[in-house]
Amino acid sequence: MIPTIIAISIVSFVIIQLPPGDYLTSLVSGMAAQGETVDRASLKALEERYGLGQPLYIQYWLWVKGIITKGDFGDSFEWNLPVNKLIWDRLGLTFLLSLSTLIFIWIVSFPIGIYSAIRKYSVGDYIATFIGFIGLAIPNFLMALVLMYIGFKYFGHSVGGLFSPEYIDAPWSLAKVGDLMNHLWIPMVVLGTAGTAGLIRIMRANLLDELYRPYVVTARAKGMAEWRLLLKYPVRVALNPFISTVGWVLPTLVSGATITAIVLSLPTTGPLLFKALLSQDMYLAGSFIMMLSILTVIGTLISDILLAWLDPRIRLK
Amino acid sequence: MSDDAKRFSGLSVKRPSPGAPPATPEPSLEPESRVQVASQWQLMWWKFRKHKLALVSLIIVILVYLIGLFAEFLAPQLPGSYSARHTYAPPQPLRFVERTDNGWRPALFVNGYKVEVDPVALRRTFVVDPESKIPVRFFVKGETYKMWNLFETDRHLIGPVKSGEPMFLLGADRLGRDVLSRTIYGTRISMSIGLVGVALSLILGIILGGISGYYGGAIDNLIQRIIEFLRSIPTIPLWMGLAAAIPLTWPPLRVYFMITVILSLIGWTDLARVVRGRFFSLKTEDFVTAARLDGASEIGIILRHMVPSFMSHIIASITLAIPAMILSETALSFLGIGLRPPVVSWGVLLQEAQNIRSVATAPWLFWPGAAVVITVLALNFLGDGLRDAADPYE
Numbered sequence: 001m002i003p004t005i006i007a008i009s010i011v012s013f014v015i016i017q018l019p020p021g022d023y024l025t026s027l028v029s030g031m032a033a034q035g036e037t038v039d040r041a042s043l044k045a046l047e048e049r050y051g052l053g054q055p056l057y058i059q060y061w062l063w064v065k066g067i068i069t070k071g072d073f074g075d076s077f078e079w080n081l082p083v084n085k086l087i088w089d090r091l092g093l094t095f096l097l098s099l100s101t102l103i104f105i106w107i108v109s110f111p112i113g114i115y116s117a118i119r120k121y122s123v124g125d126y127i128a129t130f131i132g133f134i135g136l137a138i139p140n141f142l143m144a145l146v147l148m149y150i151g152f153k154y155f156g157h158s159v160g161g162l163f164s165p166e167y168i169d170a171p172w173s174l175a176k177v178g179d180l181m182n183h184l185w186i187p188m189v190v191l192g193t194a195g196t197a198g199l200i201r202i203m204r205a206n207l208l209d210e211l212y213r214p215y216v217v218t219a220r221a222k223g224m225a226e227w228r229l230l231l232k233y234p235v236r237v238a239l240n241p242f243i244s245t246v247g248w249v250l251p252t253l254v255s256g257a258t259i260t261a262i263v264l265s266l267p268t269t270g271p272l273l274f275k276a277l278l279s280q281d282m283y284l285a286g287s288f289i290m291m292l293s294i295l296t297v298i299g300t301l302i303s304d305i306l307l308a309w310l311d312p313r314i315r316l317k
Numbered sequence: 318m319s320d321d322a323k324r325f326s327g328l329s330v331k332r333p334s335p336g337a338p339p340a341t342p343e344p345s346l347e348p349e350s351r352v353q354v355a356s357q358w359q360l361m362w363w364k365f366r367k368h369k370l371a372l373v374s375l376i377i378v379i380l381v382y383l384i385g386l387f388a389e390f391l392a393p394q395l396p397g398s399y400s401a402r403h404t405y406a407p408p409q410p411l412r413f414v415e416r417t418d419n420g421w422r423p424a425l426f427v428n429g430y431k432v433e434v435d436p437v438a439l440r441r442t443f444v445v446d447p448e449s450k451i452p453v454r455f456f457v458k459g460e461t462y463k464m465w466n467l468f469e470t471d472r473h474l475i476g477p478v479k480s481g482e483p484m485f486l487l488g489a490d491r492l493g494r495d496v497l498s499r500t501i502y503g504t505r506i507s508m509s510i511g512l513v514g515v516a517l518s519l520i521l522g523i524i525l526g527g528i529s530g531y532y533g534g535a536i537d538n539l540i541q542r543i544i545e546f547l548r549s550i551p552t553i554p555l556w557m558g559l560a561a562a563i564p565l566t567w568p569p570l571r572v573y574f575m576i577t578v579i580l581s582l583i584g585w586t587d588l589a590r591v592v593r594g595r596f597f598s599l600k601t602e603d604f605v606t607a608a609r610l611d612g613a614s615e616i617g618i619i620l621r622h623m624v625p626s627f628m629s630h631i632i633a634s635i636t637l638a639i640p641a642m643i644l645s646e647t648a649l650s651f652l653g654i655g656l657r658p659p660v661v662s663w664g665v666l667l668q669e670a671q672n673i674r675s676v677a678t679a680p681w682l683f684w685p686g687a688a689v690v691i692t693v694l695a696l697n698f699l700g701d702g703l704r705d706a707a708d709p710y711e
Contacts, residue, residue, distance in 0.1 A: 004545075011550070015555075015558035015559065015562070018558075018562035019564075133694060133697060136697060137690050137693040139644050139647055139651075140648075141648060142689070145667075145671075145676065145683075145686075146686075148673050149673065149677065149680065149683075152673055152677050248548065251548065251549060251550065251551045251552065254554070255551035258554050258557070259652065262652060273554060277557055280561070289554045289555060289558050292551055293555075296550070296551055297549050
């Protein structure tokens with residue numbers, strides 16, 4: 001866990017450093033373009049703060065030290081604001097979106113997976129499999145575009161964004177949350193299809209492994225009601241992967257959320273990260289990449305803990 | 318063949334060894350014994366053949382690769398040729414019969430365009446005009462191109478008889494370029510990036526997965542941790558970060574190569590896992606021990622005995638890795654940080670569809686997206702079928 005986070009911070013820092021030219025040159029040229037001149041003293045202060053001109057590992061150390069001790073991720077030169085003022089809202093919305101998508105995936109794939117397993121090779125099973133495959137094959141951004149096109153063509157309004165215009169700057173209230181829920185379902189569907197497809201297949205395969213086990217036959221022979229039997233034993237065993245797949249579903253969701261958000265122009269990390277990368281606003285971009293990865297790793301850890309809580313076999317090992 | 322010999326040869330193919338006897342099915346043999354003497358690849362083919370969807374997908378995939386291979390000949394126009402008079406021209410359906418005074422007769426043509434002016438917005442739009450006809454022919458002379466950069470020719474599979482007349486079977490984009498031609502050219506880039514990227518991932522995956530699985534222990538542990546780390550990072554933000562660092566001044570070929578490297582940076586982890594798992598399960602097999610006792614060298618054991626017996630699994634994994642590569646490239650290029658014009662890939666083409674207003678006026682800009690979906694679906698089904706067939710002994 002800790003080594004992973006350290007590795008993530010190193011990778012993010014390397015990404016910050018990859019583009020040619022350094023932060024200071026871009027800052028100076030940016031200011032010069034706006035007709036401002038930079039005085040030597042502030043240049044000096046900046047150089048000291050980021051350790052510019054010094055070896056990379058010292059710069060890295062200064063950056064990490066700033067984050068740990070002061071929560072200071074550096075400045076965004078494009079916004080002329082400290083990075084930490086920009087990222088938290090957006091990270092929050094990104095994870096809200098990812099989490100609600102995850103729940104959406106669970107709710108949809110759980111019954112369909114069970115159905116596909118107990119009615120193996122039925123028409124419904126084939127339909128579910130086919131829709132699942134289509135979901136896997138359509139790239140997120142394409143589905144977002146098509147939904148937007150349909151919304152534009154047949155409902156006459158754009159479906160982008162997470163809030164209606166009147167709520168964008170409003171403080172949080174119940175009405176605002178309701179408005180958010182109204183907008184959230186489109187990115188949720190866009191993001192959720194691929195994951196749902198994967199999870200249905202996993203659920204189906206696992207349940208098929210369990211359904212013909214002797215313990216199921218025993219319970220049935222004892223006259224247990226079919227639904228109770230199904231939900232109490234095989235489904236419970238087959239549920240494990242549901243939780244453990246969070247480990248790979250979460251990175252895919254966060255990554256898909258990035259690109260979907262760019263297409264649908266949601267106020268999440270995606271568009272801002274993208275803009276930061278294009279304008280080489282590297283402290284902002286690097287901080288985004290780092291925080292997205294770290295939060296994903298933490299999410300995976302939580303899923304591991306959940307798994308231990310759910311499954312006594314893992315807990316006792 | 319005596320009964321004993323039959324049983325013996327049947328036994329020897331139970332184990333996936335490369336030296337399995339070639340199939341010599343005699344007409345008198347029962348179906349069961351045909352199965353017993355068939356080689357491993359033959360068994361796989363039989364199993365694969367049962368998977369109808371995979372079989373159809375195989376044909377589609379081969380067709381798509383052929384389209385990519387013969388792009389210049391198949392495309393009616395060059396990817397860059399534009400016609401300012403036909404911006405956002407809608408698709409013209411290809412017609413096979415023509416109506417004359419004495420009934421119907423076969424003819425190949427498309428309808429021409431006429432301009433309509435929107436009375437409110439005063440915007441000029443093209444509509445297909447059923448009155449005018451543009452005759453179309455196969456193997457027609459059109460724009461000159463260099464086939465595979467080798468020889469010059471001007472034959473196209475299909476095109477208007479009079480060169481220069483408009484024929485946009487899938488419509489035109491904002492510069493009046495033929496969407497069909499560009500999608501065909503895009504096939505070459507998008508499909509090849511899948512192959513090159515997977516080849517790179519495969520090299521990394523086989524080497525690192527092989528080391529991991531064959532030696533085990535500390536080095537295995539290290540490689541597994543690296544894989545876990547790479548898989549825990551959300552890929553698109555990482556790729557975006559790396560791709561954005563590619564200088565804008567680089568020539569297209571170098572950008573192309575860099576993108577494949579970036580994509581395979583994550584792609585190898587899946588293949589490495591497959592290879593490692595196979596190594597683990599095979600390393601204790603009797604035939605490997607036998608080879609070792611026979612004094613075969615390590616590398617000889619790996620290459621002559623182990624690799625052939627998990628080759629089928631590798632092929633299945635590769636087939637499943639290609640669509641992931643294609644989707645990633647499409648996503649990056651769509652955002653404008655992958656391949657860049659004038660290179661034509663499906664992702665680059667879909668950039669045109671980024672703007673909701675242009676899509677609303679020209680929904681045919683989604684066609685490259687259809688190409689992506691069909692190809693990815695076919696590759697997924699094919700990979701699924703191959704994976705089922707990879708283990709024919711079940």
